Amino acid sequence: MLFSSPTADSSNAPLPDGAPLPPIEVHDLTVAYGRKPVLWDIDLEFNEGELVGVVGPNGAGKSTLIKAMLDLVPSASGWVRIYGEPYAARRKQVGYVPQRESVDWDFPVNARDVVLMGMYGRLGWFRRPSRKDHHTADECLEKVEMSAYGDRQISQLSGGQQQRVFLARALAQDARIYVMDEPFAGVDAATEASIVRVLRDLRAEGKTVVAVHHDLQTVEEYFDSLVLLNLRVVANGPTSEVFTRDNLLATYGGRLTILDRAAEAVRRGGGPRIDRP
Amino acid sequence: MTAILGFLTFDYNTRVVLLGTLSLGAAAGVIGTVALLRRRALLGDALAHATLPGVWIAFLLFGKNFSFLMLGAMATGLLGVATVSALSKYTRIKEDASIGIVLSVFFGAGLMLSGWVHHNSTNASQSGIDSYLLGKTAGMLASDARFICVVGLIVVAAVLLLYKELKLLCFDPEFAAVQGWRVGLLDFALMILLTATTVIGLPAVGVVLMVALLILPGAAARFWSDRLSVLLVLAGVFGLVIAGTGTMVSAAAARLPAGPVIVLCGTVLFAASMLFAPRRGVLARWSRTRSHRRRRVRQRIVQRLFEAFEKDASIALASLSELSQRIRVDRRSFNRAVNRLIRDHWIVVGSGGVGFTDHGWDRALRTVRTIRLWEQYLLTHANIDRDLVDPDVDVIESLLSTAVIHELELGLIESGRLPRDHRNTAIQAPPTASREVPL
Numbered sequence: 134m135l136f137s138s139p140t141a142d143s144s145n146a147p148l149p150d151g152a153p154l155p156p157i158e159v160h161d162l163t164v165a166y167g168r169k170p171v172l173w174d175i176d177l178e179f180n181e182g183e184l185v186g187v188v189g190p191n192g193a194g195k196s197t198l199i200k201a202m203l204d205l206v207p208s209a210s211g212w213v214r215i216y217g218e219p220y221a222a223r224r225k226q227v228g229y230v231p232q233r234e235s236v237d238w239d240f241p242v243n244a245r246d247v248v249l250m251g252m253y254g255r256l257g258w259f260r261r262p263s264r265k266d267h268h269t270a271d272e273c274l275e276k277v278e279m280s281a282y283g284d285r286q287i288s289q290l291s292g293g294q295q296q297r298v299f300l301a302r303a304l305a306q307d308a309r310i311y312v313m314d315e316p317f318a319g320v321d322a323a324t325e326a327s328i329v330r331v332l333r334d335l336r337a338e339g340k341t342v343v344a345v346h347h348d349l350q351t352v353e354e355y356f357d358s359l360v361l362l363n364l365r366v367v368a369n370g371p372t373s374e375v376f377t378r379d380n381l382l383a384t385y386g387g388r389l390t391i392l393d394r395a396a397e398a399v400r401r402g403g404g405p406r407i408d409r410p
Numbered sequence: 411m412t413a414i415l416g417f418l419t420f421d422y423n424t425r426v427v428l429l430g431t432l433s434l435g436a437a438a439g440v441i442g443t444v445a446l447l448r449r450r451a452l453l454g455d456a457l458a459h460a461t462l463p464g465v466w467i468a469f470l471l472f473g474k475n476f477s478f479l480m481l482g483a484m485a486t487g488l489l490g491v492a493t494v495s496a497l498s499k500y501t502r503i504k505e506d507a508s509i510g511i512v513l514s515v516f517f518g519a520g521l522m523l524s525g526w527v528h529h530n531s532t533n534a535s536q537s538g539i540d541s542y543l544l545g546k547t548a549g550m551l552a553s554d555a556r557f558i559c560v561v562g563l564i565v566v567a568a569v570l571l572l573y574k575e576l577k578l579l580c581f582d583p584e585f586a587a588v589q590g591w592r593v594g595l596l597d598f599a600l601m602i603l604l605t606a607t608t609v610i611g612l613p614a615v616g617v618v619l620m621v622a623l624l625i626l627p628g629a630a631a632r633f634w635s636d637r638l639s640v641l642l643v644l645a646g647v648f649g650l651v652i653a654g655t656g657t658m659v660s661a662a663a664a665r666l667p668a669g670p671v672i673v674l675c676g677t678v679l680f681a682a683s684m685l686f687a688p689r690r691g692v693l694a695r696w697s698r699t700r701s702h703r704r705r706r707v708r709q710r711i712v713q714r715l716f717e718a719f720e721k722d723a724s725i726a727l728a729s730l731s732e733l734s735q736r737i738r739v740d741r742r743s744f745n746r747a748v749n750r751l752i753r754d755h756w757i758v759v760g761s762g763g764v765g766f767t768d769h770g771w772d773r774a775l776r777t778v779r780t781i782r783l784w785e786q787y788l789l790t791h792a793n794i795d796r797d798l799v800d801p802d803v804d805v806i807e808s809l810l811s812t813a814v815i816h817e818l819e820l821g822l823i824e825s826g827r828l829p830r831d832h833r834n835t836a837i838q839a840p841p842t843a844s845r846e847v848p849l
Contacts, residue, residue, distance in 0.1 A: 204588075243637070250577075261573075
């Protein structure tokens with residue numbers, strides 16, 4: 134199987150029709166770097182067609198949770214199931230938007246090249262993207278309002294535009310579940326609006342989105358469900374039930390300034406903006 | 411030149427040798443660029459040094475058989491690379507230190523073996539292996555050259571075949587893993603190709619300087635292109651040119667080892683690219699910065715002049731020395747900017763000061779409006795895409811929507827800062843505007 138298609142193995146396992154399988158299910162997941170656990174006994178289940186926000190302080194293990202779902206970090210115990218199967222069997226159902234800082238943006242490719250990479254998994258070994266794939270890539274760029282920038286070298290794009298290129302690449306994966314690591318981190322207002330529009334379109338198509346999020350002020354507006362995380366799951370459920378002062382206190386611990394501001398934001402549904410708590 | 415011509419008219423064997431070094435250069439340029447983008451350049455150096463013990467072990471076991479020497483080099487080279495990754499992965503030693511350890515230990519072992527073989531064997535000094543240290547093309551057999559040529563072609567063909575996979579691996583290995591690509595396998599393939607290229611480079615370039623032939627072509631090509639496909643082709647051509655020239659020069663001047671000559675050729679090409687490449691080159695960047703700075707000075711002169719008239723609409727001319735005091739640039743830059751504005755018929759010098767021409771008024775209105783709109787934008791749109799803000803752009807409309815601009819204009823009107831036309835103070839440009847600016 135040395136030269137099997139990267140996604141061939143068993144990732145074509147058919148999805149059971151109308152089965153009540155959750156898109157993502159996490160059971161007893163523990164992840165440790167060395168001897169230091171970064172996630173403890175995580176139990177989660179997400180509903181199909183929802184926008185799910187993963188919220189918590191720095192070092193809470195948000196990115197690790199995302200990476201554990203995608204088999205990027207080994208788990209010490211527990212398991213993750215995508216539509217009832219291990220991730221390796223469901224790769225094609227999952228699109229991924231990594232943190233923008235995870236790559237070198239001076240790399241000699243243009244925006245369209247990056248979007249095309251979303252289709253590499255489908256193409257398999259040795260096959261090059263066709264003209265049709267290029268067309269699809271342009272469509273994906275259009276969805277994030279970047280069609281004018283397809284030929285632009287990626288270092289010539291602003292931070293927000295780079296983020297949108299990453300989102301377009303995930304759209305090119307044509308998945309049912311999208312996993313995003315801080316898609317809103319450090320982006321401008323136009324990009325934020327564009328991303329929100331894409332997320333809502335995805336939800337309208339019945340897709341599931343799980344996104345790490347930092348801005349407590351916009352949490353209620355953007356997400357249907359929340360995971361409040363700080364090494365363990367503090368709360369998980371519909372945003373209206375979970376996004377409470379007590380839960381935030383439990384999640385953010387002793388960080389009082391932030392808590393007060395967050396509580397104020399919750400109370401008023403607005404108020405001072407809280408960036409990167 | 412005569413040396414080159416002489417070389418080209420050489421016998422069949424020599425031409426085959428040249429073919430060998432040319433394909434070596436092309437292969438090294440191409441695979442070296444991939445290694446560079448995967449941030450494995452330094453590993454290439456450790457790899458090259460780690461091949462030396464393999465050469466001598468192969469010599470001890472099988473005598474002077476070219477293929478076996480190459481296989482031996484490949485074996486210890488790969489062992490060196492494996493040691494580096496094992497050290498970085500399983501111990502607390504970081505990669506740079508692991509590379510240092512492997513490079514010196516393996517190279518030391520190679521030198522020791524070499525000394526031992528020389529002491530105990532009579533034919534070692536005639537074997538020509540000593541030249542693997544610094545490279546020498548003269549002693550290369552036609553069969554060796556053919557071997558080098560074939561391996562070089564295989565390396566280039568493999569990169570073409572794996573173009574898409576290597577591109578993804580270099581740009582975003584994590585995303586590759588999420589898609590199910592075997593990142594470890596791809597990295598291993600890259601290492602094999604890199605090792606093969608290094609090994610065939612030993613006779614011509616040598617252990618010590620092989621890394622230069624891997625890195626220099628790609629590093630030079632990076633100044634010329636932003637596209638990976640173009641970059642690879644260019645690096646291949648550069649490698650070919652470097653290796654070819656180096657080989658011929660070293661062959662013509664019999665006592666020069668090929669390695670250093672090739673490195674020198676590469677350095678010349680790299681330095682020329684770094685300095686003279688359009689857009690990314692140092693000189694191009696420098697001249698861009700300079701013209702940008704000069705433009706800023708002119709822009710500020712226009713802005714301050716406009717403000718002088720805005721403050722006092724009755725005056726027809728503004729004092730130039732007052733203007734120069736309000737713009738804190740050195741006198742030379744100021745004079746240069748004023749002269750340029752006069753030459754472009756934006757401003758004219760009258761008795762006691764300067765004023766806008768009709769054309770100048772049009773331009774000044776637009777410039778000041780753009781600057782103030784951007785100022786307003788920064789004030790009112792806190793969470794903006796800062797990369798968009800560019801006061802140099804004449805037409806703000808090309809970047810912001812009409813609705814936003816309208817909103818910004820309203821804000822300017824409220825604070826009374828929307829630039830108005832005080833054309834009554836405009837003076838006609840005299841046909842012979844003075845070029846000398848009295849200050």
